[in-house]
Amino acid sequence: GQQVMQIPQYQHVQEGEDFTTYCNSSTTLSNIQWYKQRPGGHPVFLIQLVKSGEVKKQKRLTFQFGEAKKNSSLHITATQTTDVGTYFCAGSNKYIFGTGTRLKVLA
Amino acid sequence: SAVISQKPSRDICQRGTSLTIQCQVDSQVTMMFWYRQQPGQSLTLIATANQGSEATYESGFVIDKFPISRPNLTFSTLTVSNMSPEDSSIYLCSVVGQPDQPQHFGDGTRLSIL
Numbered sequence: 001g002q003q004v005m006q007i008p009q010y011q012h013v014q015e016g017e018d019f020t021t022y023c024n025s026s027t028t029l030s031n032i033q034w035y036k037q038r039p040g041g042h043p044v045f046l047i048q049l050v051k052s053g054e055v056k057k058q059k060r061l062t063f064q065f066g067e068a069k070k071n072s073s074l075h076i077t078a079t080q081t082t083d084v085g086t087y088f089c090a091g092s093n094k095y096i097f098g099t100g101t102r103l104k105v106l107a
Numbered sequence: 108s109a110v111i112s113q114k115p116s117r118d119i120c121q122r123g124t125s126l127t128i129q130c131q132v133d134s135q136v137t138m139m140f141w142y143r144q145q146p147g148q149s150l151t152l153i154a155t156a157n158q159g160s161e162a163t164y165e166s167g168f169v170i171d172k173f174p175i176s177r178p179n180l181t182f183s184t185l186t187v188s189n190m191s192p193e194d195s196s197i198y199l200c201s202v203v204g205q206p207d208q209p210q211h212f213g214d215g216t217r218l219s220i221l
Contacts, residue, residue: 048209
């Protein structure tokens with residue numbers, strides 16, 4: 001079945017440093033969605049990418065969808081303590097979530 | 108986005124018993140899903156709740172253990188049957204307004220089995 005892997009599994013950064021998480025699917029995705037889950041909370045939708053090679057920005061967050069539509073990345077510039085949480089990618093083919101990357105930001 | 112009410116928010120149950128979790132949406136949605144999330148882990152899709160018909164279960168999940176109902180486009184229930192400590196987890200309901208749109212989640216049900 002479809003598998004969606006994310007790396008790294010964990011990342012600790014100093015506040016102000018950049019952060020990137022990568023998402024890789026075993027199958028081609030029609031689109032990819034990114035979610036953020038704060039500790040103790042539920043996943044909250046961030047963005048959806050649909051087109052091959054698409055790049056979208058939300059303030060300090062940059063999302064990219066690979067040309068083959070099998071991988072994606074999320075890059076955060078100058079992390080803040082409010083960025084703490086687990087970031088998941090998900091494909092809508094089967095609504096399968098990636099393994100997630102847990103981000104800790106040290107003040 | 109849709110407002111989702113999930114009940115109960117948490118429960119502590121005895122092994123061998125069953126618990127029904129409810130998910131109510133404030134608007135009609137195309138798709139409703141049930142996930143399980145172990146502490147520190149990703150979300151595992153249990154099943155897609157289909158309106159008026161049997162749910163579609165993912166590999167490793169069966170109807171006898173996790174019966175699901177979806178009588179209309181705004182409501183679904185998940186029952187965790189004959190619970191054991193291995194069923195201790197967070198159970199999440201999610202909805203999708205239209206196909207290929209993002210999911211929106213309820214607050215989850217934190218379930219502990221003694």
